[in-house]
Amino acid sequence: MRASIVLLTIGAAGLLAAPRGFADEPWDGGRTVPVHRIPLNDPDGEGIVPSMSSAKPLSTSQTCGMCHDYGKVSGGWHFNSSSGKAAAGRPGEPWVLVDGLTGTQLPLSYRGWSGTWNPSAVGLTQWDFTKMFARHMPGGDTGEPADCFADPHARWTVSGKLEVNCLACHSGSHAQDHSEWVRQIGRENFAWAATAASGLGEVGGMALRVKSTWTMNDGPNPDDKEYAVPPYVKYLTAQFDSKNRTVFQIQKPADQSCLNCHSASPMCAKKEDVDKDVHSRAGFKCVDCHRNGINHSIVRGYETEAVERKDASVGDFSCRGCHIEEPAKGGGRMGAPHPKHGGIPPLHFEKLSCTACHSGQQPGATPTDMRVSRANRLGIHGRALWFTDAPFIQEPVFVKGSDGKIAPNRVMWPAFWARRAAGKLTPIRPDELTKSAKGILDAGQQIGSVLKGIAQLGDENGEAVFVASGKLFRVNTDGDVDLDTKFAPPAGSPSGFLWLKEGKLSPLVPDFKPEGAQLEPTVESGLLNVLQALALDDPATGTPALARGKKIYTRSDDGSLTTSDSSEDRAVAVWGRMINEKFQPIVPDFAVRAVVETAGTQQSFIEEQLVAMLQALAETDKSTEFVYVGRGYVFALGKDGKLAASSNPAAEPVFWPVAHNVRSAVASLGAKACTECHSADAAMLFGRVVAGGPLKTKTVAVKTMVEMSKLDGTYHKLFGFSFTMRPLFKMMLWGCCGLMVGILGVGVLSCLQQIARYFGRKE
Amino acid sequence: MFKILAVLSLIVGAAAAKCGSSSCGRAGRKPVRFPMVDKFFVLIVGLSLAVLALTGFYALLFGHPLSGYVLICHTGAGGAFAGSLAVLAVLRAEAEIGAGRFLFWALLVGGLGVVLTAVVMMQPWFGTHGQEVLVDLHRCSSFLAVIGGFGCCGSLLLEKS
Numbered sequence: 001m002r003a004s005i006v007l008l009t010i011g012a013a014g015l016l017a018a019p020r021g022f023a024d025e026p027w028d029g030g031r032t033v034p035v036h037r038i039p040l041n042d043p044d045g046e047g048i049v050p051s052m053s054s055a056k057p058l059s060t061s062q063t064c065g066m067c068h069d070y071g072k073v074s075g076g077w078h079f080n081s082s083s084g085k086a087a088a089g090r091p092g093e094p095w096v097l098v099d100g101l102t103g104t105q106l107p108l109s110y111r112g113w114s115g116t117w118n119p120s121a122v123g124l125t126q127w128d129f130t131k132m133f134a135r136h137m138p139g140g141d142t143g144e145p146a147d148c149f150a151d152p153h154a155r156w157t158v159s160g161k162l163e164v165n166c167l168a169c170h171s172g173s174h175a176q177d178h179s180e181w182v183r184q185i186g187r188e189n190f191a192w193a194a195t196a197a198s199g200l201g202e203v204g205g206m207a208l209r210v211k212s213t214w215t216m217n218d219g220p221n222p223d224d225k226e227y228a229v230p231p232y233v234k235y236l237t238a239q240f241d242s243k244n245r246t247v248f249q250i251q252k253p254a255d256q257s258c259l260n261c262h263s264a265s266p267m268c269a270k271k272e273d274v275d276k277d278v279h280s281r282a283g284f285k286c287v288d289c290h291r292n293g294i295n296h297s298i299v300r301g302y303e304t305e306a307v308e309r310k311d312a313s314v315g316d317f318s319c320r321g322c323h324i325e326e327p328a329k330g331g332g333r334m335g336a337p338h339p340k341h342g343g344i345p346p347l348h349f350e351k352l353s354c355t356a357c358h359s360g361q362q363p364g365a366t367p368t369d370m371r372v373s374r375a376n377r378l379g380i381h382g383r384a385l386w387f388t389d390a391p392f393i394q395e396p397v398f399v400k401g402s403d404g405k406i407a408p409n410r411v412m413w414p415a416f417w418a419r420r421a422a423g424k425l426t427p428i429r430p431d432e433l434t435k436s437a438k439g440i441l442d443a444g445q446q447i448g449s450v451l452k453g454i455a456q457l458g459d460e461n462g463e464a465v466f467v468a469s470g471k472l473f474r475v476n477t478d479g480d481v482d483l484d485t486k487f488a489p490p491a492g493s494p495s496g497f498l499w500l501k502e503g504k505l506s507p508l509v510p511d512f513k514p515e516g517a518q519l520e521p522t523v524e525s526g527l528l529n530v531l532q533a534l535a536l537d538d539p540a541t542g543t544p545a546l547a548r549g550k551k552i553y554t555r556s557d558d559g560s561l562t563t564s565d566s567s568e569d570r571a572v573a574v575w576g577r578m579i580n581e582k583f584q585p586i587v588p589d590f591a592v593r594a595v596v597e598t599a600g601t602q603q604s605f606i607e608e609q610l611v612a613m614l615q616a617l618a619e620t621d622k623s624t625e626f627v628y629v630g631r632g633y634v635f636a637l638g639k640d641g642k643l644a645a646s647s648n649p650a651a652e653p654v655f656w657p658v659a660h661n662v663r664s665a666v667a668s669l670g671a672k673a674c675t676e677c678h679s680a681d682a683a684m685l686f687g688r689v690v691a692g693g694p695l696k697t698k699t700v701a702v703k704t705m706v707e708m709s710k711l712d713g714t715y716h717k718l719f720g721f722s723f724t725m726r727p728l729f730k731m732m733l734w735g736c737c738g739l740m741v742g743i744l745g746v747g748v749l750s751c752l753q754q755i756a757r758y759f760g761r762k763e
Numbered sequence: 764m765f766k767i768l769a770v771l772s773l774i775v776g777a778a779a780a781k782c783g784s785s786s787c788g789r790a791g792r793k794p795v796r797f798p799m800v801d802k803f804f805v806l807i808v809g810l811s812l813a814v815l816a817l818t819g820f821y822a823l824l825f826g827h828p829l830s831g832y833v834l835i836c837h838t839g840a841g842g843a844f845a846g847s848l849a850v851l852a853v854l855r856a857e858a859e860i861g862a863g864r865f866l867f868w869a870l871l872v873g874g875l876g877v878v879l880t881a882v883v884m885m886q887p888w889f890g891t892h893g894q895e896v897l898v899d900l901h902r903c904s905s906f907l908a909v910i911g912g913f914g915c916c917g918s919l920l921l922e923k924s
Contacts, residue, residue: 341885346894347828383851715831722835726885729842733882737851740875743852 025294033083036248037241038063040200043160043191043216050201050235054219055231056290057160057195057203060139064166067295074164076296079140082126087309088399089763091656095133096375096391096412097122097429100480101285101445103605103694104438105391106416106427113254115414115654124425125189128152130162130190135182136261136374140164143190157573158214160191161205166196168260172251175199178260179381189231191216201235210661258286264380264410264660266361267389269370277661280697288334289317301659303353303402319354339665353407353657357669360396360408362660363683363705366690369395369602384477391415391527392602392692396707398684399655406709410654413692413701415630417617418650425629425650436616439607443591444480450497450575451475453533454508462501464508467493469596472500483520483599497575497586507573514549515598524561531555534586536574540575542584552583603696609637610695611643632691632701653691679720685711765902768821772906779866779914801854808870809845809916814840815877816909823902845878863918869911876904 040048041063042056049055061070073079080086094107094116108124109116119129126142134143143162148154154685162185167176177197184193188207196203198756207214208223209228240246262754265274268574275281279289289686290297293713299305299317306315322336332338334345341349360367360597370393380386417433418425439446447466451474454464466473466481473481489505498505509526512519519527532555534544548555550569556562567582574585593605610628617626627636632653638731669684670676677684684705691701818837829837836870852871880901884894 340888341894342891343885344891344894346886346891346898347830349891350828712831715835719835722838730844730885731883732846733878736845736884737875737879739849740871740878741851744854744871744875747856747871755777 006135012687014745019060033251036250037245038066038248039245041066043163047244048235050237050240050246053232053234055233055235057192057231057232057633058198058200059191060163060194067165070164071167072295074140074144074607077290077300078138078296079164079300080131080453080485082111082142086111088304089300089308091115092300092740093372093374093410093656094131094412095119096133097124097416097430098388098390100388100390100604100694101441102417102430102433103628104416104430105412105442105693107412107413107414111657113654117427123429125151125154127151127156127323127466131185131188133374133375134162134185134190134193135380136263137162138165138168139194143238149334155188155207155212155614156190158210158212159188160216160349162190165194165197167194169247169253169257170250171198172200172249173253176257178379180329181224182380182386183382187231195233195712200239201233201234203231203233205229205231241662252285253287255280255286258290259373260379261373262286262370264370264395264741265378267371274663278664279662282335282605289322291317300658300732303405313544318665321360323354330708344670351406353405354609355407355657355659356398356405357671358665359529359660359662360410362663362667363396363398363408363669365683365686366688367397367411368395370395375412388409389602390604390694394692395507395658397655398705406497408658410658411655411689411708413630413632413653413654414651416628416697417613418627418629418634420625420627420636421635425627425634425648427629428626434615436620437613439588439611442608443587443594443605443609446587446591447595448475448479448481449536450534451481452479452534454497454530456533457529461508461630462499463505465498466595467495467498467505468592471497471596473595473599473695481595485600488671493571496573507564507574509546509573511573512548514551517562527553528555528559528561532559534577542579544586545576545578545583546573547576547583552578554578569580598696601696602692602694603695604694610697611637614643615641628695630691630693630695631697632703633699634699635695635697635699655691674726676718677720677722680717682716682720684711684714685709685720765899766824768903769905772909773816773820773913776913779910779917779919781917782914789915797854801851804847804851804854805916806903807843808851808912811840811847812909812912812916815844815905819902819905841878841881844874845881846912848874848878852868864913867917868913869907870915873904873906873908873911875914877908879900880904 009739039048040058042048043059043062044056045062047054048058061074064070064073069161075083075086077086088111091113092109092111094113097104097106103153106122107116108122108129110118112118114426124132126145129142130137136631137143139162144156144164145151145156147159148156148161165181167173168178168181175198177199180199181193181197184190184196186204186208187205187541189196189203189205190207192203192207195201206229210230212230214221216229216231218230220232221228228520240341265271289301290298294637297309299314301317301319302316303320305317305318306312316333322333323339333732351622361370371378371387371389375393376388377386380474385466391412393409393410393412397411398406398411410634417428419428420426423651434653451464451466457464463474465484470489470493472484474484482678487500487503494507497508499508508530508623510520510523512523531544531553535555539598544555547570549571550566552564552566554562554564567756568583576583577586578584588613590606590608590612594609598604614626614628614635618624618637625636627634629635629651632647632651632652633650635643635645666672680686689703689705689708704713706716806831815835818833818840821831827833832899848870850888855867880897883889884897890895
């Protein structure tokens, strides 16, 4: 009995002494990362048996969450934007809704940052947002809605929730594959994405194609093994031990993990020419400064963050925190060198952020065009090219932050279609515009579809290309056309749709005389082949036709050539379609003009298309005014039907500060001379920021940096000009000093002489 | 501290100018070789010092950083002050006797301190802390220059010819 009491007491004491809790709380002081040899759990909390064909994907909340407080983690900075509870902090990079067809680049954020639109205000649900942007999200946030049934169009029950993917950041495995994550997001395999990206198993099927009543518990679709295949996972059993445990190669997040979503590079740079951040070159990892505890409130590192978060320790990881010695703090953390800042008046540090001189691209006459991971879809590897040139982002643009200091920012000019009522703009989602945009904004697609049709005739004729205004266009994998900058058609080459073979251009059908009673057999067969290739499934698009002279040739249903008379006499063959018994060019002239004018530029459509689109939208709803926002202006049709541009806050650019890459001291702004900033043409002050965007127009907002920073341009011109005289000024001051020192010296000597005489007389 | 010193220096400078003009007069000075040139440079030193005191002390007293057009005025006046003070030093080094001598040498020492700290600040020799020390030295020198300058130039300009 006594022994039992003793044992019970010891057991109870043991339980009290070592309570079973989360792995991180309390920290025992050990600085090693434990080996994570653990079993996997599925979303139901059941242990996964990898050898079973019906095994479900791993759930991080049920696997990692067994030891780490998933609730705390999912409240972290990367996962809390849509919660509405987290402080917004300094503006960061917004999510950008990009649509090439409609020329949309709309900055979105749940955090209410200046210049951004709340996704819900634009009609985007959490489901829509997740589908669009989870490719560059580490899961959680909108991917884990509190109510899966709140949005009737959402398919959460099919896709599963997109839980926080701990492995996206913490996996040290070389099999961890961000591109695979993106592919699974595209297939709506949300619950399977983490498993697939981790390399623990192969995920097949597409939730996207499965009917909306399917759930994970339903298993495979016995009726369809080709198309509507539900998502499934086949675990790589070799990675598991006999107890169904696997080893997660957990580590502090590596830079590679961060850079999957946080890369930024100049648009025209070569990979080998891009330098790393000076801190990375010194051996630092991103997380050395961007730290967090289990709550994942990651240190963002800007100056005022410590005050905003009411946590002084956060301030240690700002530029000043490490580099500036303060008696109370010490400074020099992590061996950070103390900056000399020789000859720089302290006023600079009151007016400028550290990044103004040390971060981002060097300012030039115009800012550098950039591509960034999340907006331009970088870092997704595979046969398909995922990245886009849009949205058009530039850096550095110098703007005053909320702390009153001028800092380098990235800038993006919004571009979107909107409804205007009582002066207020409401953006329109691109998918709402697709119907109206068809035939107007899809100029490249129209030419591309013809080229793709002709390409069906085989390679023996050569490659089908389109030539206009001395430019040659090829169809790309997206069905649009690309300008071939290397091939210039010889002078006198024909235009339109042509064959390109061995560097020579030839018409699709050899030229012929329409006056002739009968076409040559080779011409006729060639013509029939092309007409057949151009026939589309949709009869509303009309019958393919060729107009030449006063004749129009079509292919009848029995495959024979039909000739009809045309009122117009055409000197060259024109491919077209018969719509309502009327011949129309296969690609409208304005579409050709649009493709030619926008070829090789960042722009994708012209004013002519803009007017047509505004007219088409007005037809859909005559009670609403439709406008297009882009290039720094709002474009609308005036009462006279002409295009009118006006200023509007919604057309103003959206900024977010640049922190990286940090340049070395010698490469910082002003290191070579004061005149890098203080001159009448200094890029930092007088560089021109031209509003970028998909619309090709001459009505483009252009602002100088001083306008952006709300500085007095006249003063800075004058002050800059004064620096041209500064060397002379300094020489004059040195001369004056020398003279005064000389006279003072004489005065002192004279004084000493008088003192000596005084004492001499006394003796 | 600097604010009090700034106000004090202005008061003492004004008082010195008043006292100097009434008590010293021509009795306290030897005649100079070029009276018109001397008068001109005294005027320039006085005016530029007034602009410098106005712009510099304005920024100091009202807590504004010395920047913008005020800085341009300050720098421009500083150039005029340095140049004219150097010339004045040559012209008047042996002219001042009695109480005026102390004011003159105070102006010269203070002026030298002001000009020297200003020009050293433009060189890449001192870092942020050094720059801050130089600014403090610049201010301290300016107090002496204001007392000496206002006293010396004021008495010269106000005295009955």
